[in-house]
Amino acid sequence: MSTILFDxxxxxxxxxxxxxxxxxxxxxxxxxxxxxxxxxYCECGFNADGKGDNRLxxxxxxxxxxxxxxxxIKGKNERIDTITFSGNGEPTIHxxxxxxxxxxxxxxxxxxxxxxxxxxxxxxRIHIPQIREALLSVDxxxxxxxxxxxxxxxxxxxxxxPYSIADMKRNLEPYKGKFVLQxxxxxxxHDGVTIDNTTSKEVAAWRKIAxxxxxxxxxxxxxxxxxxxxxxxxxxxxxxxxxAAPLVSLGFKVTISG
Numbered sequence: 001m002s003t004i005l006f007d008x009x010x011x012x013x014x015x016x017x018x019x020x021x022x023x024x025x026x027x028x029x030x031x032x033x034x035x036x037x038x039x040x041y042c043e044c045g046f047n048a049d050g051k052g053d054n055r056l057x058x059x060x061x062x063x064x065x066x067x068x069x070x071x072x073i074k075g076k077n078e079r080i081d082t083i084t085f086s087g088n089g090e091p092t093i094h095x096x097x098x099x100x101x102x103x104x105x106x107x108x109x110x111x112x113x114x115x116x117x118x119x120x121x122x123x124x125r126i127h128i129p130q131i132r133e134a135l136l137s138v139d140x141x142x143x144x145x146x147x148x149x150x151x152x153x154x155x156x157x158x159x160x161x162p163y164s165i166a167d168m169k170r171n172l173e174p175y176k177g178k179f180v181l182q183x184x185x186x187x188x189x190h191d192g193v194t195i196d197n198t199t200s201k202e203v204a205a206w207r208k209i210a211x212x213x214x215x216x217x218x219x220x221x222x223x224x225x226x227x228x229x230x231x232x233x234x235x236x237x238x239x240x241x242x243x244a245a246p247l248v249s250l251g252f253k254v255t256i257s258g
Contacts, residue, residue, distance in 0.1 A: 004043045005031065006087050009057045009065040019082045019118055026087025027094040029053035035089035036124040038158040040190055040229035044088050059096045063103050070111040082116040083108060092125040101134040116140055127171040142180040147197045148205035155195055172213050181215035185222050185240060188232035198235055203243050210247060220244060221257035
């Protein structure tokens with residue numbers, strides 16, 4: 001069963017563990033889920049649980065919703081740290097994603113010039129030129145990579161298309177020094193298969209690929225909300241600190257959320 005579905009185009013602001021006061025944006029169905037991954041830990045549930053609604057907001061609906069919300073927050077003299085694209089699935093799936101980002105940057109400059117614009121993406125469309133241009137224009141292109149092994153990605157993230165780490169590395173070349181690498185660490189069992197991307201083999205390979213990808217920042221985190229796969233467990237902050245320590249010693253900025 002799904003845990004959280006966002007029923008508005010613009011919602012919040014809410015407190016984000018990683019981004020502070022975050023005004024959320026959902027470019028996906030209001031009562032359904034649309035994603036190119038089907039992660040075991042997704043707070044929106046499994047893809048199959050959210051097929052009742054396939055309608056996406058139009059560019060005009062988005063612009064109206066964002067401008068109205070920003071003016072409302074400004075009128076209350078409240079603060080937002082970031083406008084964050086996440087929502088009920090993969091935001092870059094929206095056919096007008098690039099235009100939406102352009103309009104967001106215009107509204108941000110006019111109404112909240114100190115706020116960042118962030119996009120949480122699984123990386124499935126980062127190779128498309130207009131998507132790449134849009135992601136490189138925002139403050140935080142936060143791109144998921146939960147393992148350095150194809151087999152583990154298949155277990156945890158369950159891509160709905162042919163996925164390979166080799167393709168991901170190649171597609172991330174233009175983002176070097178500019179993107180935020182995001183990794184979820186977790187343990188558990190699903191369909192009788194042990195899930196654990198914190199083993200010494202996993203962590204060593206993940207550190208190696210993180211160094212090769214040259215992210216501007218690394219965000220690592222663990223389960224915080226109910227997950228659709230029921231036999232998953234959190235990883236402690238202490239474990240994540242140990243995972244991150246060699247990268248920190250190399251000078252990488254690493255933030256950890258437990």
